[in-house]
Amino acid sequence: EDGRVAFGSALHRWGINLPHMKAKGITFKDIIDAYTGEPEEIAKKVEELSKRIPLYEPILDMFCEHLPSPLEAQPYRQSQIWPGSPDSPIGKAMAKVDPNGPLLMCVTFVEVDPHSGVVAIGRVFSGTVEKGKTVQMVTGRQKGLIQQVYMSMATDRVIVDKIPAGNIAAISGLPSIRVGETIAEADMEVQPFESLKYVSDPVVTVAVEPEDVKDLPLFDKVIHKITLEDPNLHFRIDKESGQYLLSGMGELHLEVTAYRMQEAGLKVKMSPPIVIYRETVSRNYNGPPVMGKSPNKHNKLWVTIEKLSEDVIQAIKTGKINEMQSRDERQKILTKEYGWSTDDARNLIAIEDTNVLVNRIKGRQYVEEVIEHIKAGFRDAVNTGVLAKEPIYGIKVNLEDIIVHEDPVHRGPAQILPMTWRPIWGAFLLSDPKLLEPILSFECKVPQDFVSPVISLLQKRRGRVVDITNEEDMVIVKAELPVAESFGIADELRSSTQGRAFWATQFSHWAPVPESMQSEVIKQIRTRKGLPPTPPKPEEFYDTE
Structure with missing residues (x-):
């Protein structure tokens, strides 16, 4: 009743909440009538509706009446979105929404304008964005010059000289900018905002x-x-x-x-x-370290691999553990919260997707000169797995020992990269590898009479019903459904429920492909990619003395 909820159509540009309905004398019957009749008649009535009750009016009123101003909200929200110290100069400026403080802006949207190029849009939490100002992109680790500053006025973008803290700004001219980037003063050391979390992986x-x-x-x-x-x-x-x-x-x-x-x-x-599938291991590798030799046989690397625990994988996904952290900060989190040994936590040197690389090598020469090539070889190995050339998920690769040739000519990338990915793949194949498939969470709201067809449809598609609840005269069915079985489900669901089902899906998690299907699915993927139908054997990738 106080206008916190709006109803409308973004496509047809109309919207209402209860205060607007009372003020304009409109009812839900008027809206239903607008969508009743012949297509041409409906189009005309909906167009009139968008002029009578434009969508932006209730939305902007709701923002103004129910959302706190930055001056009120920023002090208590600051610690939830920014991990830096509240007592630092930038922390104090954020709490006051100080336009004269150090610049700190979080990019939440990026769009490509045909005239201005890439435009980054986000909230200015501290300081002022100005045309011609040199700033740093904290996550991207590069600097750039703000060429133009804009403020949005309804559907228009107006060029201005500067925008102070507490406002949403649009800026252009910064190179390679991405959603989630933190923009700060050029020469100030600052913590980035927490990375944006997406509900889904591309599957x-x-x-x-x-x-x-x-x-x-x-x-x-x-x-x-x-x-x-x-x-x-x-x-x-x-x-x-x-x-x-x-x-x-x-x-x-x-x-x-x-x-x-x-x-x-x-x-x-x-x-x-x-x-898209993922490859992982069922257990830790428990044999002697697996050796890989460089093509010229002058360099040797020994590795082992372990299966990462699910809580560490989630910490990597949410950005709690990341490569931007200081070594000490990452070590503290891994040892105190996840039970890692101090040495392993301190020597984590690379993170790629949900996989990590740990350097356990001690007392060997020339390691620093080849470590970047080893990291590149690790990334190659986990981005394209050995089972079916799908990305690897949730493994920890340990570098146990190394012998590097003293002559730089014999230890270039052409030698070090194969020496790295070959033993990783060998150890992977020796650790009971398996294929993971993406699982969707499925929710369907349907009348009681159509519950059975929905459940039958899910069971036919390898779905698993998680919960069934009643809500007035409707039933809510919650289930898990493999992505591989979800194609074409919309049409089938529509016909089996006479179009009376309201349903939605979103990515939930990765789960092992059923044992009875593993080999056949791997064979299908390999055949589609033009590979031999059977995965290679471990002996094809590791070397012996």
């Missing part, structure tokens, strides 16, 4: 290409724009097949992306969706 891939080869320049431009604006979209070119691969959160996400491409004037062809 479905399609091959995409322009219908007309002449549209390749436009294709490149549009792909750059949409992947920059939507961090949940991943784009890459397959080195072996030359295909353009686009990965997203699900079938619907990729359909919406294809629609956005069409809106930009680009017609594309998309392949049927392909599920």
Whole structure:
């Protein structure tokens, strides 16, 4: 009743809350009537509705009436979003929303403007953003010059000279900026804001290409724009097949992306969706360290691998453990909260997705000169696993010992990279490897009469019902469903419930592919990628004295 809840349509640009309904004398019957009739008649009535009750009015009123001002909210929110010290100069300036303090801004949205280029939009928590100011991008570890400052006025973007703390600013000119970036004073040491957390990993891939080869320049431009604006979209070119691969959160996400491409004037062809899997190990490797030799046989590396615990994996995913931390800070978290040994926690030297590299090597020469090549070899190994060339999930690679040739000519990247990824793959194959598949959480609200068809549909698709609850005359079915079994479920659900089911899915977790299906799924993936149907043997990757 106090206007905290609004109803509306972003697509058709109308919106109401109870105070606006009373003020404008509109009822839900008026809205239902607007959507009743022939398509042309509906379009005309909905257009009139958007003029009578425009969406922005209740939304802006709700912001003004129910959200606290930055002066009131920032002091108590500061510790929840920024890990720095509240007693530091920048911490004190944040608490006061001080426009004269050191600059600190968090980028929450990035868009590509045809005239201004990449525009970063975010909240200024301290200081003032100014045209011509040199700033640092803390997470990206680079500096840049703010070329233009904008303030949004409804749908327009107005150029201004500066925007002080407490406001939302738009800036252009900064290189390679991404959502979640922290912008700060150029020469000040500052903690970045906590990384943004996304509810999903990209779990479905399609091959995409322009219908007309002449549209390749436009294709490149549009792909750059949409992947920059939507961090949940991943784009890459397959080195072996030359295909353009686009990965997203699900079938619907990729359909919406294809629609956005069409809106930009680009017609594309998309392949049927392909599920992204992960590879992991069932247990720690428990044999002697696995040795890898460089192609010239002058360098040797010994490694072991362990399975990371789920709580450490979650800490990496949420950014609680990251490469931006100081060595001491990371060591403290790993030893006190996750029970790691002091040596391993202190010598964690690389994190790639949910995998980590630990350097246990002691008393060997030339290690520092090759360690960057070893990190690159580790990243290669975990980004393209050995079972089915899918990314590896949740392993800890330990560098146990090394022998490096004294002559730099014999220890370049062409020698060190294979010496690194080969024993990692060998140890991986010796640790009972398995394939993981993405699982969706599924929730469906349906009338009582249609519960059985929904449950039957889930069971047919390897779904697992987690909970069934009643809400007035509707039943809510909660379940878990493999992504591989989710394609085409919308049409089937619609027909089996006569269109009366309201449902949603989102990524939940990774789970092992059932044992009875493992070998067949691996074979299918390898065949699709043009690989021999059977995974290689461990002996093909490790060396002996």
